[in-house]
Amino acid sequence: MQKYLYERFAGRMxxxxxxxxxxxxxxxxxxxxxxxxxxxxLASFRRECPLEFWIRRIMVNAALRQHRRNAPWWPSATGASTQRIWPARSLRFPITISRRC
Structure with a gap:
């Protein structure tokens, strides 16, 4: 089952x-x-939307988590704590995904 899902969706994802x-x-x-x-x-997939949409949402969330992990940390202006400084070119082609599922 996992191999089938990977082979079917890996290219698009x-x-x-x-x-x-x-x-x-x-x-x-x-x-x-x-x-x-x-x-x-996979067991928690509720079939409210097509499987591809569900997988795509997971991929987008994984990409955003990776992006946040890679964002540099800089001291804040007050020096009290740190904050993330997002690169100017943070996402090359951001896409909007509708919340159909």
């Missing part, structure tokens, strides 16, 4: 990951992390 990642290697990491999440949570 790699395209999604490439939109969010800075490099191909980062996109491959996001794809792997996303599919691990898909396989772990």
């Amino acid at each position: 790699m395209a999604v990951c490439l939109r969010y990642a800075q490099t191909t290697f980062e996109a491959e990491d996001v794809l792997q992390e996303g599919f691990l999440t898909v396989f772990k949570n």
Whole structure:
């Protein structure tokens, strides 16, 4: 089942990951992390929407988590705490996903 899902959706999900990642290697990491999440949570899929939409949402969330992890930390102006400074070119091709499911 997992092999079938991976073979069926990996190409389209790699395209999604490439939109969010800075490099191909980062996109491959996001794809792997996303599919691990898909396989772990497959039993919780509620069939309210097509499976591809559900997998795509997981991939987008995995890409955003990866992006947040890679964002640099800088001291704040007050020096009391730290804050994330987002790069000017944080997402190459951000896409909007409707919340149909």
